[in-house]
Amino acid sequence: MTWTWRGLRPILESILAGIIGLAAGALIMWGWGYAPWPAYVALFKESFGSGYGLASALANATPLILTALTFAMGARAGLFIIGAEGMMYMGAMGAIALSLLRLPAGLHTLLALLCAAAAGILWGLVPAVLRAFRGVHEVISTIMFNWLSHFLAFYLVANVLVDPVRAEKTLSVAKTSRLPLLMRGTDLSLGMVVAAGLAFLAYVFLWHTVAGYEIRAAGANPHAARYGGVSPQKTVLLVFALGGAMAGLAGAVEVMGRPPTYAVYSGLTNISGFGFDGIGVAMIGRIHPLGIIPAAIFYGGLQAGARLMQMEAGVPFEMVRAVQGVIVLALALPELTRIFRVFRQRRKGGEA
Numbered sequence: 001m002t003w004t005w006r007g008l009r010p011i012l013e014s015i016l017a018g019i020i021g022l023a024a025g026a027l028i029m030w031g032w033g034y035a036p037w038p039a040y041v042a043l044f045k046e047s048f049g050s051g052y053g054l055a056s057a058l059a060n061a062t063p064l065i066l067t068a069l070t071f072a073m074g075a076r077a078g079l080f081i082i083g084a085e086g087m088m089y090m091g092a093m094g095a096i097a098l099s100l101l102r103l104p105a106g107l108h109t110l111l112a113l114l115c116a117a118a119a120g121i122l123w124g125l126v127p128a129v130l131r132a133f134r135g136v137h138e139v140i141s142t143i144m145f146n147w148l149s150h151f152l153a154f155y156l157v158a159n160v161l162v163d164p165v166r167a168e169k170t171l172s173v174a175k176t177s178r179l180p181l182l183m184r185g186t187d188l189s190l191g192m193v194v195a196a197g198l199a200f201l202a203y204v205f206l207w208h209t210v211a212g213y214e215i216r217a218a219g220a221n222p223h224a225a226r227y228g229g230v231s232p233q234k235t236v237l238l239v240f241a242l243g244g245a246m247a248g249l250a251g252a253v254e255v256m257g258r259p260p261t262y263a264v265y266s267g268l269t270n271i272s273g274f275g276f277d278g279i280g281v282a283m284i285g286r287i288h289p290l291g292i293i294p295a296a297i298f299y300g301g302l303q304a305g306a307r308l309m310q311m312e313a314g315v316p317f318e319m320v321r322a323v324q325g326v327i328v329l330a331l332a333l334p335e336l337t338r339i340f341r342v343f344r345q346r347r348k349g350g351e352a
């Protein structure tokens with residue numbers, strides 16, 4: 001009975017948090033003179049009420065699964081890695097650069113994905129080394145590298161990879177390196193299968209391998225893990241490498257699987273924000289690789305339904321974003337509270 005309750009408790013907490021978030025969002029809309037029920041009907045009808053809406057939700061969820069895995073991997077090791085945004089930029093640039101080569105289809109796609117993953121790993125290498133060998137906190141270093149990546153990617157888009165015909169974007173990725181679409185007339189690509197498959201592999205790695213056990217042990221009790229022979233430096237480097245690869249792939253699937261342009265726009269407008277949104281998705285999914293998948297689909301559905309919420313219910317975009325933020329915050333709060341409690345206990349243990 002105890003095991004059953006422990007297994008069901010996170011699900012029940014998430015359901016309760018979701019109800020609270022929806023109720024809070026309804027109160028906000030009602031307080032400003034908008035009808036909550038038609039707004040929510042429009043939101044979820046557009047997100048999950050049709051094949052096209054579901055495809056849009058899944059397409060939006062694809063990069064979020066991967067950036068959420070970056071944060072979740074770090075959190076399982078006791079690290080607060082918020083550098084997925086910058087790693088994703090570098091992954092997108094790597095995929096576009098590799099697509100300039102002439103290679104056969106299939107091989108071209110695979111090499112573009114590998115190049116993006118390598119770019120994400122390399123971008124996270126410096127923060128990883130600083131954390132592992134110099135004790136520089138990963139929050140500080142990854143924030144700094146997010147900004148470095150932002151301006152470097154902005155330069156590459158505007159000056160190096162720029163499309164000579166359309167200066168507002170990069171060159172489009174080659175047709176031989178594009179991910180095939182799973183549903184005609186939508187932007188749902190094979191990237192969703194890649195992202196979900198990697199989430200499953202991340203679960204297998206964390207819970208069914210020695211290295212995964214060491215990562216979780218380091219996050220649960222770093223002092224006991226070190227006493228048991230787990231190398232803190234090795235753990236940090238491994239987690240950053242895995243997280244960098246996931247975030248780099250997020251950038252790749254976004255430019256290789258999103259029609260019609262298959263490119264990055266000036267200002268990075270079509271790839272920005274996924275790294276930070278992935279933190280919220282990881283929280284909603286309880287930093288569990290398998291929980292991240294439905295969390296990302298739900299979050300992607302909220303994004304897909306925003307348009308119809310404005311058109312049919314007359315709710316302005318700013319109000320839609322506020323309601324979405326309240327719902328996400330309510331869903332993420334239980335896990336966020338748990339993480340902060342664990343970090344506080346670890347700090348007290350370190351001081352002792």
